[in-house]
Amino acid sequence: MAEGIKQIKDITVVYSATGANGFIWLQTDMPNAPIQTRFAGALIAGSGRQTAHLDVESTGYDIHGKLVQFVAGPESGGVLQLFSGKIRFRTIGVYLLSGELWKSQPLTLGST
Amino acid sequence: MLWIAREVELVVDTDAPGRFTVSGELPGDHVAPRRSVVFDTTATTPGRRVERFRLPGNFKFQLIQFEFLASGIARLYSGRIFAKPLGAAGAWGWYALPIPPTAEGWQEAALPIEPTPEAWTEAALPILPTPEGWEEAALPIPPTPEE
Secondary structure, three states, rough: OOOOOEEEEEEEEEEEOOOOEEEEEEOOOOOOOEEEEEEEEEOOOOOOOOOEEOOOOOOOOOEEEEOOEEEEEEOOOOEEEEEEEEEEEEEEEEEEEOOOOOOOOOOHHHOO | EEEEEEEEEEEEEOOOEEEEEEEEOOOOOEEEEEEEEEEHHHHHHOEEEEEEEEEOOOOOOOEEEEEEEEEEOOOEEEEEEEEEEEEOOOEEEEEEOOOOOOOOOEEEEEEEOOOHHHHOOOOOOOOOOOOOOOOOOOOOOOOOOOO
């Protein structure tokens, strides 16, 4: 059982990719650690800097993690420049994996 | 204080069936399961869902315990129980289950990318500076003696 697990909503990256597309991978440790790629997005090549908004949640990916790591780079023959980026996330109350049990203390109701 | 409870409500998202159990210590003075339900929100909706279930009509307790056993990934967002104290003037009310709260909104965090300044920074090229004035240098002519 884990508390403090983050759910990722989206990623916004300001970048410049020339010669070939770039890529960005979102890696997390949940479920089933170790850290591995849970989402792969493309940073489309163009002229000048541009903003990519990768909506992780609404594209069917349900990505959670306590540890989050990002990997970005150019495809073969390209040049990728990263200027800035951000993610949006929220903390889930209780996150359970298969077979895990959440159990409260025996409580008196006024104390909950 | 003795309580009576009627209903439990959970906001939950499961990828497989999960079992939610409510335990109390009456009758018998030991905490034991009094109501257990299995549900699976994937059968109805891909996201979170509000699950409600009734408790036995004679369910009374001083101590109450909640547990949820997952058979796949499950997320508990919040929960509450509809209860009232017995023998007191208290009315029916909803009481929160001890599930850490899940924020309704989203937080932001910057990716660890070195910031790019908006302005340009100057740096001199490695070209030796040219002095504004003139320097003198003697021509390589041997001096002519005066005598």
